[in-house]
Structure formats: C-alpha cells, structure tokens
Amino acid sequence: MSNELQESFKQAYSNLELLPLLEKKEIENFRVDYGNDSIEKLIQYIEYSPNGDAKIVFTGHRGCGKSSLLAELSRQIQDNYFVVFFSIADSIEMSAVNHINILFAIALNLMYEAEARRVEIPKTTKDQIYGWFATRTRTTEAELKGGLELGFNLLSFLKAQLKADAKVREEIKQEFERKISELVARINEIAALIQVTTKKDTLVIIDDLDKLDLATVNEIYGNNIKSLFQPNIRIIYTVPIAVMCNSFIWENIKSESKNQTELMSVIKIFHKGDNRLPDAKPRSEATNILCEILQKRISSELIDKSAAEMIVVYSGGVLRELIRLANICCLICLRLIRRKPGERIVIDDQIIEQAIKEIRNDLSLRLGKEDFQILKTTYENFEPDDVQQSEFLELLHGLRILEYRNDETWYDVHPILVETLKRRGLIN
Template sequence: MMNSFDYLIATNFDRAWFNFELDLPLKPGPNGETNPFYIERPCNPINELTDALLAPFYRPPKFFFSGHRGCGKSTELLHLLSNTEIQKKYWPINFNIREETDIIDIDFRDVLLAIGSRLFREYRRKGGNLPDQLLKELNSWKGKVEKEITSVLDGRSEYEIGAAVEAFFLNAGLKMKLEPATRVELRQVIENDITGLIAIINNIVAAIYHQERRIPLVLIDDTDKPDLEKARRIFHDRREIMMQPNCAIVYTVSSALFYSKEFNSIRDQALFLPNINLHPIDDINVNNPDGYATMETFLSVRMEPRLIHPDALELAITYSGGVFRELARIVRTAIGRARRRKAEQIEVADIEWAAQEIRNEYKRILDDEDLQLLKKVQQNKQLEHTERMRTLLQLLALLEYRDQENWCDVHPVLRKML
C-alpha cells in the first residue's frame, strides 16, 4: 500500500498505470497548493459553491453537492481545500464517510457522530488545544454513552481526558462501521439525546472558532453513495437536524435525490456537477472544442502525449462521454493491453478493446426494456423522472449534460448495441 504519491507526468506505461488509478485522490500540496493533476472545467459549478461560501451569512451555510458517478465531485471538494480565500475564512476539513461508518447501512445519526468525531480528532491532530471545560463536558457525555453501551468502553483508564475522548470517538466509529448490533445500540442512545450530540458538536465548533478565529468548514465525501430511500431519510426526513451543527457543511448527496419530489426541500442549497459536454444536443458528430480540450488536458497532465496516438486520444475522449472516471478507466484498460503487446504507444485498437470491455459489462445488466428506453433517449435526448431512468443514470448507461437546460444521451460505448 502506498502511503504517499508523487503527482508526476508519466513517461512510460508503468507510471501511467498508477496515474490513471480510478480512486486516486487529488489532495492539495503540503502548503495548500493546487494538485498538479487538477484541471479546470468549463463553467465549473464549484465556483458558484466557492462564491456562496465566501458570501456573508447569518448562520453558517449548508450545501448539498451532487453529480453522477465519476464526474469529479471528490476532486472538486479536495480542490476547495486549496482555495486561499476559503482557508482565510474557514478552518476546513475533508473526510470520507466510509472511514467512519458502514456506507451500506448509514443513518443521519452516524453522519452527525462522524462530524463531531472528525472535528475533534482533526483539530487535535493539527496541534490544536481545546479548553479544559469542553474536555470535561465531552468526557461527561462519553461517560453517559458508555454507561448505556458497555461495548464502547475502551478498557483503559490511564489516558488524560483529551486522549480518552479521542479514543472513545475512534472506538465508537469502529463499532459503528463493523458491528451491527452495537451500531443499533449507539443510534438509540443518540436518538434519545440528539440535542446532546448537537450541543457537543456546536461546543467543539465554538472552541475551534475561539482559538482560530475561523469557522469550521466540513466537506463530507461519499454521503451520496446510499440509495435513494436512505438519502431521503437523511436529507429530507431529517433535514432540519442535519442543518443544526453551527459550522459550514458541504454534504454530498445522491444524484437520484435530484430526480425526486423530495428535492424541493434542499433545492435552495443544492449544486449539481454535470458531465463535460463533448457535443451539442442535436449533433454527436460535431465536437465541442472546450469539452475535448478539457478531457485532453486531463490526459496530458498524467502522461506524455507520445504514449498515445492522436486518433486513439480522440476516440478515448469520445467514448468517455465527458466523464473523467470513464476516461481514466478506458485509458487504464488500454494501457494494460498496450503493455501486453509490448507496445510503446496506445493505438486505436487498444481503445476499441477497452470500449468493448465496458460494453460487455452493460450487456450483462441491461434488459430489453432498458435498451428500448436507451433507444428512445438517443432520439429525443429528454430526461424523464422515472425509476428506470434514474437507475440508468446511476449506472452511467445514460449521461446527463447541461447547456441552457438539462438533457441526456446514451453512454457512447453503447451506441453499437442500439
């Protein structure tokens, strides 16, 4: 396992294989500088989010950030951390909810506990000192929880208070993630005193603000991964509670929520990250120069242009549909084939082979009704708020784009199937 990663342009296929890792996090540099692999996208909605965060506010803002799988949400949240104006105004942290709880069985109480836990732990990790009175309050709250659920007890008493609270948060998070029975118990204890947990979070926030003179900003990744029903329960049914922490928060939310009636409850604070437009809505044979240039830059900052034939480069971009993760997937698969051929350059045949691999995956999961809907959308390009269309959007069999209005088209690799 690699503990660090040097973001260097690849000069050979071995290095390029690393650079196109699908889950490679584009973290800011040690001094907050922008990651070398980060690229600006046309009309980036993250600029709107940045402006909104920098605007004056009465209460710390909450935003609901979404987009389809592979469009770059995680990358944009990490990039937000490197914004100097954001750093001046906020004390920002970013974390993945997968690190704190079971993403398959997630609940609003898990998210709130994770917020409090990460604020406390990150502040201590960065050398911050919280006041003794707050540590005593946290220790008292910790004792109440441990009294109800003995399995959360760490079993050691030699810690000073701050370390004891940190150990409790770590242990509680681990139990939430790995032990379903304890997870149910913890949730019940939190539910019985949800105002107590909110107060704990807000006291931590107030202490950090008092010390840093900056309001904490929490960027939470992968809270968009739960299915629509869980997303509804967290961000619609419990919306008021999720707005209670007295810090700025950006929640990632499921794109399916944007196609449901419950979207109305978050629409004023919602931002959607679309895919990159490669063609106008009415002619797939006309290239959008800005879109192709953006995707080409995505490749050129990761590997030297000589490693891929220009025709193969254009075909890879076309097949990607303007989805960054899909482009990385296609190129990485093509790199594997080129390496096996002992070649020095990715050719068109390598890209076609990668596209066929993706097409074969879809053949296994798409039924006749799916294919009929895909054919229909290929003709009319219209979004419909149906369960089947939501599923196809989640699968990336359909890709959404935005000009003046929203529209969608089939994934380019599927055109040969239709």
C-alpha cells in the same frame, strides 16, 4: 526496449488510478483547471451565509470530479475557515449510513481534527467531551484502562469502530433516535470551542454521500433532512444527480437549504444531437480539457493523438470514464508487451476497441428489457418518457444515462452503450 516500455505503461497505469486528487503531489502533477464556476458559487454560499450556518447541497454525476473540486475548495478557503473535509465512506460502512451516524461522524471528525491540529481547548472541557463520546458508544472501562485514554487514542478508536462495528452504529442509533437535539448540541459546542480558539468559523464538507444507493438517499434527504440541517455551522452535503429528478425530495432540499444548491455538470462533448450526424466533430473546449487530463497522466509516446481523442468521445465527458478507459488501455498494452517483446506497442484505435468491449459488457450487465427500452427512448428523444421513473433514475445514477446542460437539460445514452443498442436492433 521492452523493459523501458513496460515501466512507462506501469507508470501511466499508476497515474490513472480512479481516485480523487487529494494530496499535494497528486494535485501538482495532475490537476487541470476545471470547475472554477462551481468553486466560485460554493464560496459565495459559504461567505454570504448571514447566520454562519449555511447548508449547501452539491451534486453531479458520479465520477465527474466533485471530490477533487471539493478538495480544491477546502484548500482555497482554509486560511479563513476551520475546514473539516471527510468522506462518509471512510467513516461509516456505506450500507449502514443514516442521518444519525452522519451527525455523529460530524461531531467525531470535528473533535478529531481539533486534536490533530492542536486546538487549545481547556482540558476539563475536552475531557467532558471525550467522556461523552465514550459513554454514548458504550466504550467500557476495560477498553479505557487498556490504553484508550480520554484523548486522541479514544477518537481514533471510535472512528475505527464507527466504520467497522455494526453494534456500535446500532448503539448510536438507539441512543440518539429520539434525542437528536443532544447530538446537535454537542456539534455546536465543539464548533464553538474551535471558533473561540482559532478565531475561525467551522466548515464541514462531507464527500461521497452521492455514492449511496437511491433508497438510502431518499430516506436521509426525504425524511430526515431537517435533522441534518440543525447544526449551527456551515456544512456541504453531496447528493446523487438522480435526486434532482425526484420532485418531492429535490424541492425539499431546495427549501431547507434556501436554494443553496450547486450542480457540477458533465463536460459536454457534443452539442445536442450533433453526435448523430456523420463526421460530427466534438467541441474543441471539451477535447482540450479532457486531452490535457490524459496528457498529464500518459506520455505522448504511449498514445496516438487520434486514440486520445477517441477516448475523450467515448468517455461521454465523465472524468471517471475517461480515466477508466485509459486505465484499461494501459493494462491491455502491458499484456501485449509480455506476449510480443520487442514490438512497438502504443494505445491506438485497436487497443481502445478492446477496452471499450470490456466496459460495454460491464455496463450492459444486469440490464433488463425495460432498461433497454428506456435507453432507446432516451437516445431517440434526448429524454425518457418519465424522468421520475425509478428505473430511469437507477440508469442515471449508474452512468448508463448521462445528463447534459446548456440552455436546457437533456439526456443521452453513455456512448459505449450505443453500440449495444444497435446490435440489439433498438436503434439505427
């Protein structure tokens, strides 16, 4: 019995990995119908682009399901477009991302996907492009003679170098800092060659830019957005939700993108203020969606119904937090199975309390007095004193504060942190 139970919880733990749904098997097993409004709006922006060069900016809280949604979007439109979908985190060390290596990553991934899908580009033209990549990254003759032919091997090598080698990234920056137009021209050339052969326009989707720290985001989208928007192709960029509170940068983004922005909202568990009332009931629409997500990953025999609803409430409507809380519950249960072989172990309210304690300590770590004051004010007023205050933006970026929308925009403290505020005597 213990072995069977242990294997069941191990499988549930594996199902609860904090990763987007990208592979076909994962999608078939775990995808829930969610975010269709955002997909429809993004498709409209893509299809209605008069010049075929729409720059679309997609935002939302970290962990709200943007990556899975973008993957689903790419599947829905891949018959009509040559879609190149990549994560900036897989292409460049996150601390080293700038507008130049984003554009270089676009060019590199375009050519890589063209090669992977056997797009028939004339050999002489292809060799010129490969030679351009080799020259601009100082790839040496010795490396080329060592097996890096002007082809797929070179592209794979350069992708690895861009990710891991700071020297290569610095060389790219120095090469193109004052001649972005050359880099943009190369992107346009590759996209044009793909279009001629495949008869499809190119769409590039860059995921995980929303996970950059806010200072880097401000530099990229505040000072260099015009460079990012120069290529004559459709591109979807992601940004952190906190950027929307920075009036200068957000207005800049809206202006340059021609208002082609889309926000993926957090699932609203309660109507504004209802969670302050005794015996408040969560919205059934929210509970149904989030419980379905759990049901696809955890057997009903392993979790009490009331416990599943409790996980939903404490997630705050953020998919990542829902998965993280359930994931930790599975680990706790696996430890209990080893300590108490033969006993019936399920995820119940007591298990969830232990998991919440772990997450609460993690969320509270590194919070100072000013942070707690902002949390208190936000809890009491459903907004901070200043939405542009850097400390508030960091709390929003780090999921300590969550943004909700209906007829108005309002904010609330992550449900797991509310108990911390009570223990500190900051709220009743």
